[in-house]
Amino acid sequence: MCSNVTKSIIADLSEVSYSYGEKQVLHGVSLSITQGERVGIVGESGCGKSTLLKIMAGLIAPASGSATICGERTPSEIRKKVSVVMQSSMLLPMTIFENITMGHDYSEEHVREVLKKASLLEWVDSLPQGMHTYLGDRADELSGGQAQRIAIARAMCKDAPILLLDEPTAALDPATASSVIASLDAFTASPITIVHVTHQVEYLKGYDRIFHMEGGRLHV
Ligand SMILES: Nc1ncnc2c1ncn2[C@@H]1O[C@H](COP(=O)(O)OP(=O)(O)O)[C@@H](O)[C@H]1O
Numbered sequence: 001m002c003s004n005v006t007k008s009i010i011a012d013l014s015e016v017s018y019s020y021g022e023k024q025v026l027h028g029v030s031l032s033i034t035q036g037e038r039v040g041i042v043g044e045s046g047c048g049k050s051t052l053l054k055i056m057a058g059l060i061a062p063a064s065g066s067a068t069i070c071g072e073r074t075p076s077e078i079r080k081k082v083s084v085v086m087q088s089s090m091l092l093p094m095t096i097f098e099n100i101t102m103g104h105d106y107s108e109e110h111v112r113e114v115l116k117k118a119s120l121l122e123w124v125d126s127l128p129q130g131m132h133t134y135l136g137d138r139a140d141e142l143s144g145g146q147a148q149r150i151a152i153a154r155a156m157c158k159d160a161p162i163l164l165l166d167e168p169t170a171a172l173d174p175a176t177a178s179s180v181i182a183s184l185d186a187f188t189a190s191p192i193t194i195v196h197v198t199h200q201v202e203y204l205k206g207y208d209r210i211f212h213m214e215g216g217r218l219h220v
């Protein structure tokens, strides 16, 4: 939770614009999200969805306007407040445990819990070294679905107040995509704030608001 935020606005974008070189891709985007709200964003490829999420994730800063996430405006501070699952996730040459905890001091019990929610526990327990299996040796054997589940487990483990999803199943075949969505649903059953970019509106059932993005602008 963001204890330093009054009322319950957890993310506040005001007139955010962004350009890659000469090319302006976001045009004065304003959006206020309250704590616990689930917001979906749909739109054609290239309309600026990922750029907007990167600003909310503190990966890039707006060229003009402001982005305040959990009361933070500095990208490095924003990054501490969000969990992110992108379209394809980078796994690092470390153990499964280390790929999930990412240098933070989480207990094995906590990691087991998130492995279970991400439908990974059975597989991990079948490995001779369990969650301490070195992934560098196995990265090629992992399916896209397993890699995305590890990324979801990483996001769950962090337990940040905001979860940003950027087409987390777009690179998967339909059957794997629905099972990964089921893992995400187990995660999102908690009262976390979610911003979910997707091409598939059916993934946004029960969401509080859905925006359409077009040419770097958000429409209701
Ligand atoms: N790193 C980059 N450098 C230059 N142009 C980029 C970069 N990333 C994205 N773009 C361009 O910005 C526009 C918006 O991209 P993006 O935010 O990824 O859209 P979406 O996620 O909706 O597909 C696209 O035209 C894309 O080609």
Ligand SMILES: [Mg+2]
Residues within 6 Å of the ligand: 049, 050, 051, 166
């Ligand atoms: Mg994108």
